[in-house]
Amino acid sequence: MANESIKRVAFIGLGVMGHPMAGHLARAGLAVTVFNRTAAKAESWVARYGGRRAATPREAVLDADMAISCVGNDGDLRDVALGPNGILSGLGPGAIYADHSTVSADIARELYQTAREAGLNFLDAPVSGGQSGAENGALSIMVGGDAEAFGAARAVMAHYGRAVAHMGGPGDGQLTKMVNQIAIAGLVQALAEAMNFAVRSKLDADRVIGVISKGAAGSWQLDNRAATMVEGKFDFGFAVDWMRKDLQICLDEARRNGAALPVTALVEQLYGRLQEKGFGRLDSSSLIKLLIE
Numbered sequence: 001m002a003n004e005s006i007k008r009v010a011f012i013g014l015g016v017m018g019h020p021m022a023g024h025l026a027r028a029g030l031a032v033t034v035f036n037r038t039a040a041k042a043e044s045w046v047a048r049y050g051g052r053r054a055a056t057p058r059e060a061v062l063d064a065d066m067a068i069s070c071v072g073n074d075g076d077l078r079d080v081a082l083g084p085n086g087i088l089s090g091l092g093p094g095a096i097y098a099d100h101s102t103v104s105a106d107i108a109r110e111l112y113q114t115a116r117e118a119g120l121n122f123l124d125a126p127v128s129g130g131q132s133g134a135e136n137g138a139l140s141i142m143v144g145g146d147a148e149a150f151g152a153a154r155a156v157m158a159h160y161g162r163a164v165a166h167m168g169g170p171g172d173g174q175l176t177k178m179v180n181q182i183a184i185a186g187l188v189q190a191l192a193e194a195m196n197f198a199v200r201s202k203l204d205a206d207r208v209i210g211v212i213s214k215g216a217a218g219s220w221q222l223d224n225r226a227a228t229m230v231e232g233k234f235d236f237g238f239a240v241d242w243m244r245k246d247l248q249i250c251l252d253e254a255r256r257n258g259a260a261l262p263v264t265a266l267v268e269q270l271y272g273r274l275q276e277k278g279f280g281r282l283d284s285s286s287l288i289k290l291l292i293e
């Protein structure tokens, strides 16, 4: 399928990420049909961006050149992709299905295989960059699957992706996202410990952040989450529930490939403690709450 032939897109899952991502496609002039389990969100999306709303994932994709989903975990992806009302039951031959959820590499490979047997293309395409990345069209997108399907889908993803990279065969997008989450997990805990230390030392946190962000401690997390950690602001961004899900996916995969993940395993437990305290929907920078309470 040539790039220019993707004109009709179905978008399934209008959450924190999917809502603005689908919006970028509508603004770019594509014909977008949306499905969301909670219908009110689809109604408000259509009221804002135009396009059409469907009653099931299958109905949304019936005349689509490309289907896109952004839901929660492996089970959620199964719910929208498979079964008689699922995405794969409705797509026409040769169409492309790209999933932006963060899920296991196993389900990505399974969906690739199921799609292939039906004459369809599947791409696992998890994203990084958070809510603001989705709203500003500045996501990093890590894609696994066939090069030809990637070549066709890339221009569509570029409407909300700043870096869109083909990482290899089926599952390799999800494996790359795991690397991303492993790289973040210990860093967020280290930042929480550093900021708690600064506060207990009665330093001016803003001045600390200002000077150390220019040196070797500089990072996206320091620039975007250190000040809000100190202020106790966690009602935004990337939920604890999602981060724990992602780290559990990493730990499962590491049991297979033999990689040691001692710090990731510890941070996964810390997120579990936050969930026990009822903080599952707070931003994942809320790790500092375990140090100050």
Ligand code: NAP
Residues within 6 Å of the ligand: 013, 014, 015, 016, 017, 018, 036, 037, 038, 039, 041, 070, 071, 072, 073, 075, 076, 077, 079, 080, 100, 101, 102, 103, 127, 128, 129, 130, 131, 237, 238, 239, 242
């Ligand atoms: P969210 O705000 O909770 O939205 C989840 C969406 O999936 C909602 O539209 C929800 O429908 C739908 N959904 C969930 N389970 C479903 C099911 N069983 N059947 C049908 N629809 C279902 O989540 P999000 O923050 O957009 O995250 C979506 C995915 O992107 C996750 O895999 C997450 O790990 C990943 N991600 C998120 C971020 C971030 O910063 N938020 C960053 C990178 C990656 P309802 O409206 O009916 O609940």
